[in-house]
Amino acid sequence: MSQTLIAAEPLQAFTQEIFTRVGFEPQDAATQAEVLVWANLRGVDSHGVLRIPWYVELVETGLMQPRPKLQVLVETAAAMLVDVDHGPGPVVTKKLMTQTMVKAREAGIAWTFIRNTTHQGALGYYSAMAAQAGMAGLAVVCSPPNMAWPGAKAAGTHNSPISIAVPAGKQGRVVLDMATSVAAGGKLQLARDKDIPIPTGWALDKQGNPTTDSKQATILLPAGGPKGSGLAFMFECLSSLMVGNPLLAPMLSGRETSRRHRQNGFLAAIDVARFTDLGQYRAHVDETVEGLKALPKNEGVAELYAPGEPEDRVAAERSAKGIPVPAGTISRIQKVAERLGVRMPF
Numbered sequence: 001m002s003q004t005l006i007a008a009e010p011l012q013a014f015t016q017e018i019f020t021r022v023g024f025e026p027q028d029a030a031t032q033a034e035v036l037v038w039a040n041l042r043g044v045d046s047h048g049v050l051r052i053p054w055y056v057e058l059v060e061t062g063l064m065q066p067r068p069k070l071q072v073l074v075e076t077a078a079a080m081l082v083d084v085d086h087g088p089g090p091v092v093t094k095k096l097m098t099q100t101m102v103k104a105r106e107a108g109i110a111w112t113f114i115r116n117t118t119h120q121g122a123l124g125y126y127s128a129m130a131a132q133a134g135m136a137g138l139a140v141v142c143s144p145p146n147m148a149w150p151g152a153k154a155a156g157t158h159n160s161p162i163s164i165a166v167p168a169g170k171q172g173r174v175v176l177d178m179a180t181s182v183a184a185g186g187k188l189q190l191a192r193d194k195d196i197p198i199p200t201g202w203a204l205d206k207q208g209n210p211t212t213d214s215k216q217a218t219i220l221l222p223a224g225g226p227k228g229s230g231l232a233f234m235f236e237c238l239s240s241l242m243v244g245n246p247l248l249a250p251m252l253s254g255r256e257t258s259r260r261h262r263q264n265g266f267l268a269a270i271d272v273a274r275f276t277d278l279g280q281y282r283a284h285v286d287e288t289v290e291g292l293k294a295l296p297k298n299e300g301v302a303e304l305y306a307p308g309e310p311e312d313r314v315a316a317e318r319s320a321k322g323i324p325v326p327a328g329t330i331s332r333i334q335k336v337a338e339r340l341g342v343r344m345p346f
Contacts, residue, residue, distance in 0.1 A: 006346050008040070008322075011040070015052060017342050025066075035125050036049050036051060040325075043310070055119070063260060063261050064118045066088065068086065068087025078108075080096075080103070084116055089121060096112050097129050097130065100268070108275065114239075114267065120265065123139040123161050124165065128175050131166055137163075138164050139265065144158060147180070148222065149229055157236065161180065162180070180231045182201055183199075187202070192214045192215055198217055199212065205219070206219070239265050293305070
């Protein structure tokens with residue numbers, strides 16, 4: 001498996017230039033690039049720059065609006081519903097999490113529904129924004145079905161991810177970022193780019209048969225069976241149905257056959273200091289983490305980790321040594337770069 005090490009700064013500058021060339025405002029292109037490279041730095045390569053060709057395709061086919069017109073449809077002291085006009089997920093979600101945090105400072109807690117967005121990248125970025133500001137943050141997103149319902153040989157729900165982050169002391173913040181599937185969908189593309197098989201239990205092929213062939217895998221499997229799929233179902237109820245834009249039912253009933261990319265989701269922020277002393281809260285999070293890490297370890301286990309801690313370790317290493325980008329990803333990105341006249345970052 002061939003990989004190329006690329007430093008984060010030139011990779012981000014390259015990514016920003018790609019999105020500028022396809023019509024993003026410069027600051028929005030910078031945000032889009034920042035969120036993708038943030039994922040790569042943390043080892044979440046399934047949500048990093050391998051998404052560039054797909055994002056560019058979404059823009060060029062009109063499914064992603066590089067300069068969206070956001071419309072606030074409902075607003076209260078502690079909540080908003082915003083239609084984001086199929087805008088770039090990282091761009092609009094960062095803006096809306098910032099606004100959600102402002103409302104949380106005023107009301108103690110705030111919730112924002114997002115309607116008609118496109119792929120948001122790594123959700124941990126947005127929940128971490130809140131945690132870095134001394135708040136608890138939450139982000140959830142839903143799309144059309146791509147994950148099998150337990151017992152079925154076809155997709156019934158989306159593998160809707162969730163991220164929750166809280167402020168801590170020594171670590172700064174603790175971040176959980178997970179799909180409701182065994183593996184995130186982007187990991188299938190990453191396996192294809194690396195030209196490697198996927199583990200048993202990750203996915204089914206289009207006929208609904210288990211497969212380890214990354215090129216044949218199309219239907220994700222839920223984490224914990226009915227637990228993962230049940231969470232995904234309820235996330236659809238709390239996002240798409242709440243904003244009057246269902247994504248699962250039209251596909252399942254056959255009323256809609258187009259798998260046009262679109263998403264709905266929600267964000268939340270809680271101002272910890274409105275409910276308890278923030279310093280004490282951070283200390284309690286640290287104490288809990290330290291207690292977990294001190295538990296007796298299974299044979300062969302060197303260390304126990306808190307949520308997000310392995311990614312923090314990877315980020316420190318990749319910041320120093322560079323981000324490994326697989327040959328398959330390089331090849332796909334290079335085709336886009338050559339067509340747009342953007343120089344590759346190595």
